[in-house]
Amino acid sequence: MTHEAVHAAGTGDEDAAEGRLLPATRDEAAGERRITTREAAELLGVKPETVYAYVSRGQLASRRTPGGRGSTFDAGEVEALARRTGRREPSSLTPANGLVFRTGLTLIEPDRYFFRGVDATELARRHSFEEVAEWLWTGRLRPGIRFDAAPEFLNAARRAAASLPRHSSSTDRLRVAVAAAAVADPLRFDLSPEGVLNSARSLIPTLVGALPTAGEQEADAGSLAGRLWPGLSPRPSDAASSAVLDTALALLTDHDLAASTLAARVAASTHAHPYAVVSAGLGVLEGPLHGAASGLAHRMLAEVVERGSAAPVVADHLRAGRRVPGLGHRLYAGEDPRATVLFGLLEEVPQAAEALAAARDVIATTARHAPLHANVDLALATLSVSADMPAEAGETIFAVSRTAGWMAHAMEEYAERPLRMRPSGQYEGPRPPQPLPTPEPA
Incomplete structure (x- = not known):
């Protein structure tokens, strides 16, 4: 609920038990906008009793309502106190299905999604990943912007990633690179908007630069997608392939409160520095039901290409009781709009x-039995299979891109009341008091 919505529909003290909403009042003679105790508590992020403690300490002035059934406060005075104390209006609710956060970043509607109110697929078609990330962070479009890594951070990340065993995955290297870059950055605890922006603009190319090259080609010194390509594919890139990768990065920047983004916001709510926020997101992203899902789609699609038909591959998945990867998305009834864009570019x-024909064969074969549509994992798999990338390439693209989204959410969360996400556990263990346990024999 925005400040304006709170003022327009706050819960009056005398009606709290019934849950009715009363409008905020305005003292016409004084020109003041008056709000109730409960509204003041919401703005300050405290309990109603604490509001009266502020009154007793002289930090707020209250006025009895006509009839003496409650108190009102000057909204401007309350907002000023909220700014001084670092409080913000609570922006998380706890409905039956979990936490809900106010965010100005991504809106998902049936078969469409938007970044700051602008169609995200159109942004990704027309602008580079760096430009889209900058739009998500600042609401400003800066044509031609390029992100560059600080040399000392990049060197630290490369040394740390290079020390890992050869069998380490790209995500392993990214996690280590983030930690190394954090240690090298003495300003990592600067949580001001500009400080976080500087960290974000440097960290993303640091992650890309920490990946070993997959072939003999040199990294493109221009776009971030051009620098990432040699870390994914042994094939030289061309303009069309680079456009697909760049657009994929832009499309994946954010997607509301996915599991990894929620983890990033929880970390940011403790005022952990931006590198720690990204580390939290990477830890969740590695789950096979999240960022690693594209790897499952890659392996399936590669098998379809090898066997020349989707039918036996889909049958094997169903016979084993496995879902067919790359199909279906709980937020979209039809095809994932990100997949639609990428399939169009892959043409x-x-x-x-x-690989594109194999993906369409999978979709058509499965559609005979279930009304499932392609999601972005199948589109990423089509890119990775066609460019001889490893199965984990989609996860790497996802991680590099979503780092921008985690940074955007961190900036939002740093402006909220700290440590506001504190759910309570429902204890189901033995009822105390229990006797001390008996030591087991060695």
Whole structure:
């Protein structure tokens, strides 16, 4: 609920038990906007009793309502106190299905999604990943912006990632690179908007630069997608393939409160520094039901290409009781709009024809039995299979891109009341008091 909504529909003290909503009052003679005790408590992020403690300490002035059934406060005075104390209006609710957060970043509607009110697929089609990330962070479009890593951070990240065993995954290297870059950055605890922006603009190219190259080609010194390509594919990139990768990065920047983003916001609510926020997101992203899902789609699609038909591959998945990867999304009734954009771009890549045909075969074969549509994991798998990338490439693209989204959510969360996400556990263990346990024999 926004400040304006609270003022327009606050819960009056005398009606709290019934849950009725009363409008905020205005003292016409004084020109003041008056709000109730409960509204003041919401603005300050405290309990109603604490509001009266502020009154007793002289930090707020109250006025009895006509009839003496409650108190009102000058809204401007309450807002000023909220700014001084670092409090914010609580922006999380606890409905039956979990936490809900106010956010100005991403809106998801049936078969569409938006970044700051602008169609995200159109943004990704027309602008580079860096430009889209900057829009998400600041609400400003800066054509031609490029992110550059600080040399000392990049060197630290590369040394740390290079020390890992050869079998380490790209996500392993990214996690280590984040930790190394954090240690190298003495300003990592600067949580001001500009400080977080500086960290974000440097960290993302640091992650890309910490990945080993997959072939002999040199990284493109221009766009971030051009620098990332050699860490994903042994094939040289071309304009069409680079466009697909760049658009994929832009499309995946944010997608509301996915599991990894929720973890990032929880970390930010403790005022952990931005690198720690990204580390929290990476830890959740590695789950097979989240960022690693594209790897499952890659392996399936590669098998379809090898066997020449989707039917036996889909049958094997169903026979084993496994879901067919890359299909269905709980937020979209039809095809994932991110997949739609990427499939359209892949049609312009000659090398992608075989993998694209295999993906369409999977969709058509499964559609005979279940009304499932392609999601972005299948589109990423089509890109990775067509470019001889490893199965984990989609997860790497996801991680690099979503780092921008985690940073955006961190900036929102740093402006909220700290430590506001504190759910209570429902204890189901033995009722105390219980006797001390008996030591087991060695």
